[in-house]
Amino acid sequence: MKKFANLYLALVFVILYIPIFYLIFYSFNQGGDMNGFTGLTLEHYSEMFADSRLMLILIQTFFLAFLSSILATAIGTFGAIYIYQSRQKRQQSILSLNNILMVAPDVMIGASFLILFTRLADIFHFNLGFMTVLLSHIAFSIPIVVLMVLPRLKEMNGDMINAAYDLGATPWQMLKEVMLPYLTPGIISGFFMAFTYSLDDFAVTFFVTGNGFTTLSVEIYSRARRGISLEINALSTIVFIFSIFLVIGYYFISQDKKEARDA
Numbered sequence: 001m002k003k004f005a006n007l008y009l010a011l012v013f014v015i016l017y018i019p020i021f022y023l024i025f026y027s028f029n030q031g032g033d034m035n036g037f038t039g040l041t042l043e044h045y046s047e048m049f050a051d052s053r054l055m056l057i058l059i060q061t062f063f064l065a066f067l068s069s070i071l072a073t074a075i076g077t078f079g080a081i082y083i084y085q086s087r088q089k090r091q092q093s094i095l096s097l098n099n100i101l102m103v104a105p106d107v108m109i110g111a112s113f114l115i116l117f118t119r120l121a122d123i124f125h126f127n128l129g130f131m132t133v134l135l136s137h138i139a140f141s142i143p144i145v146v147l148m149v150l151p152r153l154k155e156m157n158g159d160m161i162n163a164a165y166d167l168g169a170t171p172w173q174m175l176k177e178v179m180l181p182y183l184t185p186g187i188i189s190g191f192f193m194a195f196t197y198s199l200d201d202f203a204v205t206f207f208v209t210g211n212g213f214t215t216l217s218v219e220i221y222s223r224a225r226r227g228i229s230l231e232i233n234a235l236s237t238i239v240f241i242f243s244i245f246l247v248i249g250y251y252f253i254s255q256d257k258k259e260a261r262d263a
Contacts, residue, residue: 020240023233023236023237024233024236024237024240025037026230026233027044027045027230027233027234027236027237028040028041028042028044029041029044029230030043032230033230034230034233044230044231044233044234045234047231047234048231048234048235048238051231054219054231054235057214057215057216057219058216058235060130060213060214060215061199061215061216061217062199064130064133064134064137064198064215065137065195065198065199066195067134068134068137068138068141068194068198069141069191069192069194069195069198070191071138072137072138072141072142072144072145072190072194073141073145073187073190073191073194075138075142075145076141076142076143076144076145076146076148076149076190076194077145077149077180077183077187077190079142079145079146080145080146080149080150080153081149081153081175081179083095083098083146083150084150084153084154095150098143098146098147099143099147101139101140101142101143102143102144102147105203106140106201106202106203106204107203109136109140109203109204110136110203110204110205110206110207110208111207113132113135113136113139113204113207113208114207114208117132117208127210127211127212128208128209128210129209129210129211129212129213130212130213132208132209132210133205133208133209133213133215136204136205136208137197137198137201137204137205140197140201140204141194141197141198144190144193144194144197145187145190145191145193145194146190147190148186148187148189148190148193149183149186149187149190150186151186152182152183152185152186153183153186156179156182156183160178160182161174161178161179164177164178185254188250188253188254189250189254192246192250195246196243196246199216199239200217201215201217202217202218202221205217205218206218206221216235216239220232220235220236
């Protein structure tokens with residue numbers, strides 16, 4: 001049974017990773033398409049770095065993901081604390097509303113934000129752009145952070161909080177010295193999950209982006225409609241490598257926090 005499970009797991013990983021490595025392989029193709037490999041070259045990487053518009057969009061995308069993740073993590077963490085401290089009946093109601101955003105189709109969420117921002121733009125006279133995309137990404141990232149932090153809160157021993165108050169700690173001191181350090185692994189997980197979701201989101205971003213701002217996923221979609229360019233393969237390879245370093249970084253941070261907690 002164990003051998004069958006391992007074989008099944010290996011098959012799943014092969015199916016998932018073969019298309020990615022196929023894309024990476026052809027990013028070094030000397031030819032201009034993916035119909036046949038004619039030789040090794042770094043020409044497509046040179047073209048990618050020489051494309052100032054693409055580099056600007058890449059920076060914008062990572063800045064957006066980082067900023068939205070930071071804000072969503074802060075809001076989601078305090079939201080999880082509020083839910084945890086709420087009465088049982090209210091807690092279930094809030095959690096249900098939170099979970100609805102997790103399972104709702106991205107197209108529906110994007111269309112909802114488009115209607116909202118269009119109405120607000122008519123009133124306050126602003127254009128769709130960076131701020132509308134940022135607010136949308138924060139909104140759909142908050143439920144992710146809540147789901148990462150809340151289980152950690154439920155595992156927390158309430159005696160730790162009571163002991164802090166008995167020793168004369170203020171609510172802020174208790175939060176700073178006891179609760180937040182204990183929640184750090186969940187907070188880090190929430191940040192990385194929010195960062196990942198923001199980085200590759202297309203459906204919501206497609207609805208709320210304006211003419212003056214775009215992200216990598218929307219730009220790749222726009223270029224792919226005109227035909228696949230190996231410059232996009234090169235860009236995807238860079239993003240994939242960055243994702244690997246992101247996962248490795250998350251692993252080491254989690255290990256350090258675990259060792260510090262056990263000590």
